[in-house]
Amino acid sequence: xxxxxxxxxxxxxxxxxxxxxxxxxxxxxxxxxxxxxxxxxxxxxxxxxxxxxxxxxxxxxxxxxxxxxxxxxxxxxxxxxxxxxxxxxxxxxxxxxxxxxxxxxxxxxxxxxxxxxxxxxxxxxxxxxxxxxxxxxxxxxxxxxxxxxxxxxxxxxxxxxxxxxxxxxxxxxxxxxxxxxxxxxxxxxxxxxxxxxxxxxxxxxxxxxxxxxxxxxxxxxxxxxxxxxxxxxxxxxxxxxxxxxxxxxxxxxxxxxxxxxxxxxxxxxxxxxxxxxx
Amino acid sequence: xxxxxxxxxxxxxxxxxxxxxxxxxxxxxxxxxxxxxxxxxxxxxxxxxxxxxxxxxxxxxxxxxxxxxxxx
Amino acid sequence: xxxxxxxxxxxxxxxxxxxxxxxxxxxxxxxxxxxxxxxxxxxxxxxxxxxxxxxxxxxxxxxxxxxxxxxxxxxxxxxxxxxxxxxxxxxxxxxxxx
Numbered sequence: 001x002x003x004x005x006x007x008x009x010x011x012x013x014x015x016x017x018x019x020x021x022x023x024x025x026x027x028x029x030x031x032x033x034x035x036x037x038x039x040x041x042x043x044x045x046x047x048x049x050x051x052x053x054x055x056x057x058x059x060x061x062x063x064x065x066x067x068x069x070x071x072x073x074x075x076x077x078x079x080x081x082x083x084x085x086x087x088x089x090x091x092x093x094x095x096x097x098x099x100x101x102x103x104x105x106x107x108x109x110x111x112x113x114x115x116x117x118x119x120x121x122x123x124x125x126x127x128x129x130x131x132x133x134x135x136x137x138x139x140x141x142x143x144x145x146x147x148x149x150x151x152x153x154x155x156x157x158x159x160x161x162x163x164x165x166x167x168x169x170x171x172x173x174x175x176x177x178x179x180x181x182x183x184x185x186x187x188x189x190x191x192x193x194x195x196x197x198x199x200x201x202x203x204x205x206x207x208x209x210x211x212x213x214x215x216x217x218x219x220x221x222x223x224x225x226x227x228x229x230x231x232x233x234x235x236x237x238x239x240x241x242x243x244x245x246x247x248x249x250x251x252x253x254x255x256x257x258x259x260x261x262x263x264x265x266x267x268x269x270x271x272x273x274x275x276x277x278x
Numbered sequence: 279x280x281x282x283x284x285x286x287x288x289x290x291x292x293x294x295x296x297x298x299x300x301x302x303x304x305x306x307x308x309x310x311x312x313x314x315x316x317x318x319x320x321x322x323x324x325x326x327x328x329x330x331x332x333x334x335x336x337x338x339x340x341x342x343x344x345x346x347x348x349x350x
Numbered sequence: 351x352x353x354x355x356x357x358x359x360x361x362x363x364x365x366x367x368x369x370x371x372x373x374x375x376x377x378x379x380x381x382x383x384x385x386x387x388x389x390x391x392x393x394x395x396x397x398x399x400x401x402x403x404x405x406x407x408x409x410x411x412x413x414x415x416x417x418x419x420x421x422x423x424x425x426x427x428x429x430x431x432x433x434x435x436x437x438x439x440x441x442x443x444x445x446x447x448x
Binding site: 077175178179180182183185186187189190193194234235238239242 | 387389390392393396397400401404405408429430432433436437
């Protein structure tokens, strides 16, 4: 179990440590981190709706930049119904980005109270980055999973969605159905595990480096964590977008013709794609 | 004690093969891209499949080492 | 970046600004096909590994229900590997369609 003592190896516990209890509900320190990230994002949203102007000031342009960039990516590679899920993808991206980067602030993961348990002292930090908790990442992955299933059912109908489970030659259904279930579950688990593993390993790395050489070396690792936090947020959001597009496009994938999808309302072409070299 | 050593060895030795394999795959892809930069669309998909297969082996080694640590 | 309010476009305005088509997506990303981008590449390796693990886990679960000791675990291994191969086949087919 986690031991923090000068001269011994520092470890970060996998489970988020509980801080206090309100009634039957236990607050852990990663919940504090998640609330902090949400509060920051809500503050940004409030700023947008109250004090934004059409010709943006500098702070507003800075805050608009990730939204425009991500919305551009979703528009170009999201397919026909991109407006339906662009806000979901943006929320994933911003939430995970802020939750990851909160772990780099001074005091997060290091300022806490020391509990003297059996065998040594244990440091319980007050704030912990939310995505270093498997509950948070699993919750986000479950939200994404519900999004995939519901978009698939909404566009292709329940019959169309289930026919994807049963596979192409219908007689192979008893074999294809469990395989498809395993494939869907592996998407869910891989989404949550990737984010959790990366951020948790970053936490352990930072804690170890800060304990070994507190003076100038951890700067490099904080920079590494900055990049990793951004990349992991981007990968989660892009994967959510890709899987939603995949779930939507399953219907046309069976039609074997490259004409525009027949079953979908088509307000306008997103853009005529340039003749690709591939 | 022994299981920690075994876990370390499992992941450490198990990452040698995928590491070398991925290096070879990426180097060949870079070489092919250097010869013919317009073929990047045609190179991309087999490249992705290749690195996915090599990385899956490393994931198996990781799971074995995690099992050794967390399951008595 | 584009100086018009893309944020307005996100929030539901009608006009569609023209963007250069390959921003952020590697080959493909045409009219509605699922894009083959680098995030899918990073994801694929982990998904293949986890498919087998989930197969084994489900096999162990069914074994603990039905008390048939190694049978369903082995079936789970085979199904997990088949799920991994199906994932690869899907990516290859989607690429061959382009």
